[in-house]
Amino acid sequence: MDRFVITGPCRLSGAVRASGAKNAALPALAACLLTDEPVRLARVPQVRDIHTFLRLLAHLGVGHQDAEGELLLTPCGARRSADEAPYEVVKTMRASVLVLGPLLARHGHARVSLPGGCAIGVRPIDQHLAGLEALGAEVRLEHGYVDASAPRLRGARFRFAVPTVTGTENLLMAAVLARGQTVLENCALEPEVEDLAALLTAMGARIAGVGTPTLVIEGVESLGAARHEVVADRIEGGTYLIAGAMTGGDVTLVDTRPADLAPLIAKLAETGARVEVGERSIRVQGSGRLRASDLTTAPHPGFPTDLQAQFLALLTQAEGESAVCETVFENRFQHVPELNRMGAEIRVEGNTAHVHGGTPLSGARVMATDLRASACLVLAGLAAEGETVVDRIYHLDRGYEQMEIKLHRLGGRVERTASTS
């Protein structure tokens, strides 16, 4: 198992380009199950979750190959199973549930292992299932699997009880091949949902209301070939901007969509960091004396929960008292005890972390517990005095492409080593 050895403190500076968004590339891969035609995807991040999803697609009869740096996905004859996503795959990656809608829409049947609990919360999929039932599917839960069938899905009106990201994506992919019109209400507004709608539209789907809480989908008989560039990863990009501000550095995120990071830009400015927004770039200069700031996570366009841990690390270095309220997931403060081991002063009460900022951090051996918590610990290591060792960075590799190399280019001293113990 790899670990990161980080020598701090450092002052990051330079330009960095985010990879394509993991959380947009995953539904884009699932959408390939909706057609017999080739789909070509550009800016697909080389991260572990993508590799896992490609293995699942191969299992379901969709092959892939590299095409001049882009990913070409085509149906391949050899199917080990036409419509089942097995436990072995789903247990390693909850996002596998994204094959449910497309398989059902395309084959009239899908059998997908029910995702279990996860480090950050219970994360039920009741809204995915209720939505598919509204479109006429018969859904049974048995032996740890969701078994859903429908000769052909039919258009309907469905309102999500919560604006769920993958729930919206699953229903969108189910509705594009359903008979008639579907109206989805209280949909998630995340940029990754919009990106999926752009791909489906390029494949021939008819979707209105993109970017609003209400999506109206006219079902079509079939979908065709398309080429699509995956949107820039706002969470990866935001992580580097926070690192720049936290280390008193000067970091420019290039080739990105600043509007997708509006909540972060506002919060960084509130802490006193200098933020310059260009057409496709964001430059952050740390002031060296950051100010405390309260934060509440919320579905987009609120502050993303996937940047909460990284921003909390920054607030440990901001003078004053900050309150960080996590409203999306019920167990997303596992990075706090590790930050406190590095010298931070954070107290968690219910869904709020109270940060007494401005205490110096010192390097320590820490353990990553999930994807974004591991990024938070890397940022803390960059600002800490001395050596920090972050174990279990396999969590990080799920969603950050070559993080140590990108940090190196910004002047960070981060080494990946294989752990012997």
Ligand code: EPZ
């Ligand atoms: C997506 O997860 C992302 N994953 C998560 O990113 C991200 O944290 C999350 O959206 C919120 O932004 C992918 O896109 C692959 P939700 P998802 O359904 O879709 C409740 C990362 O770090 N809910 O929007 O699973 C749920 O429990 C990951 O990259 C129900 O109650 O999240 C949660 O409290 C972590 N019933 C809230 O809604 C449902 O059927 C939002 O969850 C579905 C969700």
